[in-house]
Amino acid sequence: MLGRTIQDRLLAEPGRVASRFVSGRGEFALTQGALCGMASDAARRLSGLGLPPRSIIGVAQYSGPALQAAWLGVLWSGHIPAMLAPPSPRMEPEKYASGLAGIIGGLGLKALFVDAESGAGLAHLRETAQLVSADGLDPAATLFSAADLGADEIAILQHSSGTTGLQKAIALTAAEILSHQSAYGQRLALSASDKIVSWLPLYHDMGFVAALLQPMLTGIELIELSPFEWASRPAMLLEAIAAHRPTLCWMPNFAFALLSEPRVLHSLGEIDLSSVRMWINCSEPVMVPSIDRFITALAPYGVALDALAASYAMAENVFAVTQSAPGKLGRLTVDREQLETTGRVAQTLPGDGRSVALVSNGTPVSTTQLEVRDEQGRRLGAAIVGEFHLRGEHRFAGYHGRADLTAAAIDADGWYATGDLGFVMDGEVYVTGRKKDLLILRGRNYLAQDIETAIGDLPGVRPGRVVVFSLPDTELGTERLIVIAEAAPDAESGTLNLAIRQCVAQTFDTTISDLRIVPDRWLIKSTSGKLARKDNAAKYLRERGK
């Protein structure tokens, strides 16, 4: 049903531009008709392999027309596509291949679409899965009629996070995906005049839904940049916006911080970014300083405060759980100590030194119910922090091949326990952290990202490049606070060390146990671009053990 729905839409307007691929080397526009041809070619290549029906097929390619076409080709051929990360340029090929081998085994992949670049060094994987080339797909290939599967059959697999290695794959049906798009499009007030711009990787749920499924299901044009190219030159996003006038842009919080940096903006001329009606901050906690800096830095280019938006989303709900409506991003200033010690929300005045500003992620989309529950599973009222539980029309069917994990995550009444913490106030959903990121230092609770935000704002720290975690210390009988911060190129490490310690002591009334000032790129990011606390804690322990 999903493949057929997309095919019908593409065939309805073959001359319409589906995607524009923008890079330093030039631009390329892909029409809906050409995408149809390439996807038909991909479907035919796969069908020729004689695989069992409903096989799981990986797609591990770099961004571009062939990636979209291969994914679609899998769907049309009646198999189940699973989008996977291509090798990162920084990654050693052997490590990538070994991680991929784990995924192939874990998911039971029968075949893998690769391009010349992503498939280099993977030949030895042929023993476990067939490698299918996505190079040279023919835009003029005759139509491959899309397999018509039932609405409630598993249509696609999506990873719960972009990190490589052993992952939980989320199984989604066509009915779930279509229900999500309908509700999400309504909340965003999508129209035919919208255009999406994205540098997001498509193997991560935000990129996958916002910049692949959504354009394919709605016919909205996509302006796509390579995530790797964008990372090396973030300003290219802003230049692409000025050139193509898109209206919607999804990014994680760190990108808002990055795009506010003078070093990113200094080369821009007088460009106009006012076409973007929603800058949607999503997939990592929205931080007030980041969006404030973003607005301050980009206001001269026409970015308005009411264009900021936020969404609380996860692959387990296809994507959006909540989304702020256009022009309505709520904020609260609350007593930090009370929030940390009692989990209760007390509004206060900004700037009194004890307050913390929070940004709403909007209200739940119409198809999703959200409840806040305490540790015993009791439903909590408004303005009390608890764990978010959700259910609704497009809550995922389960983890692929893991009935045990599915049963543990979804209760008998259909509620999924997210592991995320937050509260609801006036119907608006505020995310305050995750269960596992809670630090308990000498009997007081801290949210790791609050400390990271405070340190990340200090001069001399690379914006957003801070990781905070705690390690249990049996000698002390509590947890030790560990901070690892990447220094800006001109920072003097001793002075910075003192400034960070002072900031934590003064703002949080606690003391850093170990502070490491590290060079650029020491911190590990997951493949989705977030700083991974657990991975960085492991790296810290390894280095300390040397």
Added chain:
Amino acid sequence: MNDDELRDLIRGVFLGGDGAIPLPADLDLVANGICDSFALLEMAMAIEQRGGLVIPDSDVTVENFGSIDRIRAYLEAKTG
């Protein structure tokens, strides 16, 4: 113990031996997050070992150990 010896000791106990961190003699160690009041005892024990003297727990206060200046003054008073 002179200021530099105390500085080295503090760096060793709390800062992983990091010599780059500036520690002016009047820097309030607790307010600046070098240590917390719970950890002053650890520092006092190190001073005992290094200086060959006995410091009663009741003397281990922020007033006596909260900065290099204060520690020096305490030790001078103690050893006469």
